[in-house]
Amino acid sequence: MKTLYDVQQLLKHFGIFVYVGKRLWDIELMAIELDNLYKADAIDKQVFLSAKLVLTREHRIEEQYEAAKDI
Template identity: 55%
Template sequence: MESLYDVQQLLKRFGIIIYLGKRIYDIEMMSQEVKHLYEGRLIDQQTYLRAWTILKREHQIELSREEK
């Protein structure tokens, strides 16, 4: 898993499709869903941490875009 698209595909495997209309909101919701999957023991810790890292990076990118 290397990109936001990969995280979306992970969520899609569990029937979770997120589209809120604004990319930063989508990323925040994906973060919550990944956390719930991990807490429910549907994904392992390595997968959770990798997805969390990607989502955190993408969130920072979106914040910097909004500041400009």
């Protein structure tokens, strides 16, 4: 799993479609849904960790973009 699209496809496999309207919020909601899937033993640890890393990276990039936009 390498991109945010890959994480979206994983969630879509479980019938979870995330669109809040702001990319940062979408990423945060995806992380919550991913946590819930892992707690329910629907995904294994390796898939969970790789998806979580992607979301963490994308969240950081989006925060930097928002900060740069405000300057």
